[in-house]
Amino acid sequence: MEDSFLLEAHHLHKYYRTRVESLHVLKGLDLKIRTGEMIFIVGPSGSGKSTLLHILGSLDRPDEGEVILEDEILFEKSESELARLRNQEIGFIFQFHHLLPDFTALENVMMPQLIGRMKRKEVQKRAKDLLQEVGLLNRETHRPSELSGGEKQRVAVARALIHSPKIVLADEPTGNLDSASSTALYNLLLSLSRERNLTFLIVTHNEALAQKGDRILQLVDGIIQNNP
Ligand SMILES: Nc1ncnc2c1ncn2[C@@H]1O[C@H](COP(=O)(O)OP(=O)(O)OP(=O)(O)O)[C@@H](O)[C@H]1O
Ligand SMILES: [Mg+2]
Numbered sequence: 001m002e003d004s005f006l007l008e009a010h011h012l013h014k015y016y017r018t019r020v021e022s023l024h025v026l027k028g029l030d031l032k033i034r035t036g037e038m039i040f041i042v043g044p045s046g047s048g049k050s051t052l053l054h055i056l057g058s059l060d061r062p063d064e065g066e067v068i069l070e071d072e073i074l075f076e077k078s079e080s081e082l083a084r085l086r087n088q089e090i091g092f093i094f095q096f097h098h099l100l101p102d103f104t105a106l107e108n109v110m111m112p113q114l115i116g117r118m119k120r121k122e123v124q125k126r127a128k129d130l131l132q133e134v135g136l137l138n139r140e141t142h143r144p145s146e147l148s149g150g151e152k153q154r155v156a157v158a159r160a161l162i163h164s165p166k167i168v169l170a171d172e173p174t175g176n177l178d179s180a181s182s183t184a185l186y187n188l189l190l191s192l193s194r195e196r197n198l199t200f201l202i203v204t205h206n207e208a209l210a211q212k213g214d215r216i217l218q219l220v221d222g223i224i225q226n227n228p
Helices: 049-056 079-089 105-114 120-133 149-161 179-196
Strands: 007-017 022-033 038-042 064-069 090-093 167-171 199-203 215-220
Touching (some): 007 049, 022 049, 049 199, 090 149, 105 120, 105 149, 120 149, 179 199
């Protein structure tokens, strides 16, 4: 049987050019991810993990190479098509939650879909279900400043899922949390992955937690060192 992949990166190159130097960060990187996999990316600081995640999420362009999401070649698309795809098919979780300070937890989860065409009532129902799933229905009226760090990240997880994305990209989602909250967040991501067959690609410095996933990819010297 032929293997099919949800996300593929082919021969990615990325340079950063500043006034004084050209930095070759990704050097022909290849990557293949199947639906439902929970994959961790580890690597030294400055090795290009965030750069890679931004390119896979179409927030940035590679200098060479392609990213294919379910048979769609990303960088052949127009900016407006890419914006739609990013908004509907990819979920992002960052190190800092990026929640909007003047809105409640529930409104923050709803926000990505309020911009779209869905009815407010339906969006609210979905957002409540997601808050329940991340264990925060009892905090729905709290604003971000009225939530703990771990709770804010769980709201950010719920927000990333409101569109039912095909893949969730997370850049050090527990970088800001204490160890108990980190473990709780990873357990949440793991159960979401298993129960909903959701695909996660997570950058982390925490190798112990990364062991809980299906695969750990090591990004060193611009490529994945342990590609099968
Ligand atoms: N906009 C930019 N212009 C120039 N150089 C950049 C730019 N963004 C990143 N870099 C450089 O590219 C390299 C890779 O950066 P990146 O943020 O991808 O690393 P990282 O693996 O995520 O590191 P960390 O673990 O510290 O978050 C770094 O050496 C960084 O200094
Ligand atoms: Mg980074």
